[in-house]
Amino acid sequence: MENSDSGLSGFDVEFLRQSFKRVGVDLKIQYMPWKRALEEARQGRVNGVCSCSQTKERTEFLYFSDPLGKASSGVFSLTKNNFPKLKTVDEIGTRPVGVVRGYNIIENLKEANVPNIIELSDEQQGLKVLLNGRIDFYYTYEAPTRYYLGQQNKSKEVVYHELSFTNYYSCFSKSANGSKTLLKQFNAGLAEIKKDGTYDKILAKYR
Incomplete structure (x- = not known):
């Protein structure tokens, strides 16, 4: 989270900073839309992206770390719409659903032939259009959305329907020099912060 009101940068960013710090690697964070970030990694213009889920397409240009979370x-x-609890994306039907452009979960909507997909630039825009009533559903990852809701004191205004639960990773560009070395260094640092409790302390700040 760039320039957040709380001063927090996001737990994934903190995981990266602390993991690389343990192995003596300087880290520079650039903030950009998710789809652009993936393309920068594909071209090798950045060493990696903060966190991502694993897909067949991404394995063509990314190395994946040990599970980040x-x-x-x-x-x-x-909440006021009182929709029945959804168990699959198929149950969205024809209602408008927002999803961040470039997130792999958009493929789940397309495979289910959901007709009314609204592509959004980032998580904050997605939450904004949901709260404004411009979409009926916002398809996204739970943790960052709950954080933003809490910052706005809007948690009670929405309900969440979990559809899946998966590992995600820190991802390194195969086109960038030294990526295999960075991957090994990151995994070593990540193991350290998980072992000594730093990982859990970081996560606790966002709950």
């Missing part, structure tokens, strides 16, 4: 994905809807 677990991510719950699903749909948020407004």
